Amino acid sequence: MKRSEVNRILQEAADFVASRNWNLPPFAFWSRQEWESKEAEYDEIRDNMLGWDITDFGLGDFAQVGLVLFTLRNGNEQDARYSKPYAEKILIVQPGQVTPCHFHWHKMEDIINRGGGNLLIELYNSTAEGALADTPVTVSVDGRKRRVPAGTILRIRPGESITLTQGLYHRFWGEPTTGPTLLGEVSQVNDDTADNRFLDPVGRFPEIEEDVEPLYLLCNEYPSRD
Numbered sequence: 069m070k071r072s073e074v075n076r077i078l079q080e081a082a083d084f085v086a087s088r089n090w091n092l093p094p095f096a097f098w099s100r101q102e103w104e105s106k107e108a109e110y111d112e113i114r115d116n117m118l119g120w121d122i123t124d125f126g127l128g129d130f131a132q133v134g135l136v137l138f139t140l141r142n143g144n145e146q147d148a149r150y151s152k153p154y155a156e157k158i159l160i161v162q163p164g165q166v167t168p169c170h171f172h173w174h175k176m177e178d179i180i181n182r183g184g185g186n187l188l189i190e191l192y193n194s195t196a197e198g199a200l201a202d203t204p205v206t207v208s209v210d211g212r213k214r215r216v217p218a219g220t221i222l223r224i225r226p227g228e229s230i231t232l233t234q235g236l237y238h239r240f241w242g243e244p245t246t247g248p249t250l251l252g253e254v255s256q257v258n259d260d261t262a263d264n265r266f267l268d269p270v271g272r273f274p275e276i277e278e279d280v281e282p283l284y285l286l287c288n289e290y291p292s293r294d
Contacts, residue, residue, distance in 0.1 A: 069124060069274045075283040077122055081136045081160050088183045088250045090158065092138060095119060100282060104291050116142040116150055117260075117287040125168055126271020135167050136160040139287060143257040155258040159251040161187060161242040169200075169239040169267040172232075177255035180229040185246030187224040191216065192237040198265060200237060207231065237267060 095113055121137040124130040137159050143152030171194055181187050193201035202218045208231040224230055232238055242249045273288050
């Protein structure tokens, strides 16, 4: 991805979040120069990768397969300084834009439709070998336990939510006719380095061609204090 494309995506994401009457924390809008001036009191942001996160899953087609995230809070099971047992994110999903099929080994999460369009989410149990199972899926939708066939696609409308348990494969996208969707994610501690199991191999952070200066830094780009 070119940095100019990343900048455009970030600006559109910030505008969309504001249009849904959400306010992001101040560090969402710091420049590289501002980050370079921040001392140890901001290490929680750096170490736990809070902030903007854009991924094309290594496939080079963000519009079709991609996701914008902003991590608001997160603990760290590898660092005793950060004892929060929970995490919170917002996600922005465009109409028809897919997040590939995956599950989490340790993290349980609630995905909440905070507004905008509808979310479509496809569900499968996983086998011991990590494949898709053909067994019925039991899932909680707004506290209602549902049992649905493997591969069922559920529609999560604004205000609705779904609980995704460990080992539950899910693939999701914005319903094409309903506009961008603002999602919330409330979960146990998030660890993207070790806790994601994708059905098909994908990448995580995009390679960026620096054709312009960054608008805002991504969560894997903060300058080191060393």
